[in-house]
Amino acid sequence: MRVPHIYEPAHLELGMEFDLGDDAAGHIGRVLRMQSGEQISLFNGEGGEYLCEILIAGKKQVRVKVLEFNEFECESPLAIHLGQVISRGDKMDFTIQKSVELGVSEITPLFSERCGVKLAADRLAKKHQQWQKIAIAAAEQCGRNRITTIHEPIALEQWLQQSTNATKLTLHPRAEHSIKTLAAPSSGVRFLVGPEGGFSDEEIVSSHNNGFIDIRLGPRVLRTETAALTVLSALQLEFGDLGN
Template sequence: MRVPHIYQPSAISLTTPVALDDDAAGHVGRVLRMQVGDKVSIFNGEGGEYLSEIIEVSKKNVVVKPLEFVDHDVESPLKIHLGQGISRGDKMDFTIQKSVELGITEITPIFSQRCGVKLSGDRLAKKHQQWQKIAIAAAEQSGRNVVPVVHPPIDIKEWLEQASDAIKLTLHPRAEHSIKTIQIPSEGVRFLVGPEGGFTDEEINIAKQQDFVDIRLGPRVLRTETAALTVLSALQLQFGDLAN
């Protein structure tokens, strides 16, 4: 049986018992129905993981004892920041989940003119919290020991104007440049994917003013969730996980 990989947002030290937080305890105790003596692997995002033994289980609490530190690193050498136009329904959840599995570093949900999702106040805060939990679960499932940051949603113009030395890309089906023409991105990549309705001409122009380069993936128009994951896969193949 595979040892469950669990995110624990606290300090972790060998032989010092750790009470898992509510989400982790619920998953271990109620979902997986694990018992005292069972093994779990816990990580806090600071690198590596800790093989641990469960020493206490109740309906609400799970306490584990870290036994061994494992310096296990599965992170991509390529830092990638996705600016994703917010999509409807579970498409955004799917994009975040699969982006984490594919090695994304940061994700910023983007409000744009053709974004069909209207969120504000408490609803926006709850949705952001949900997206971060999806990223945590995807990191656990894929064996990552770092949880990518899902930033609070912002307007497209604000994201485009953020300072960065990374290569900047905008995915556009009518772009002149192919992803194959990208030079080695030593400072990482920032790439922008639009919502279901795509970008307006104004948004494309703003992106160009901020040194974003239009790229295309091929002759077909991809759905927003397909586009993000295809770009990620292509970048990892060319410059990241699978480059060597």
């Protein structure tokens, strides 16, 4: 049986005994219904994972002891920052979940001219928290020991103007370049995915003026939730862990 892989944002060291936080304890005690004597794997996002034994298992309290540390990592050698214009319904949740599974390092939700999502400040803050929780759950599921950073949503133009040494890419079905024609990125990749309605002409010009290169993956126009995952897969195959 696979040992459950759980995120616990706490300082961890060999031999220590402590109570898990509410989220981890709830998952262990109420969802998985694990018992004392069973083992779990904890990670705190700082690298590696800790094998722990459950000492007390209840619905409100789960106490564990750290038995050993494993330096195992499954991070991609390619740092990828996705700039994703916020999509409607559960499409954004899906994109974040699957992008984490595919090894993305950072995600910034963006507002563009044709973005169909309008949220008040309080609802946007709750959405941001929800997206980070989705990223944590995806890391637990796929065995990552690092947490993808979900940045606070900002305007597209702000993100385009951020200083970076990364290779900057935008997906476009009629672009001259393909991923195979790109030189291997030396400082990671930032790539931009637009909304259901696409970018305006002004936004496309702005992306070019800020150093973004149009790339194509084929002749078809991809949906926004398909585009991010397709580009991520192609980048990992060409320059990241899928190609090794």
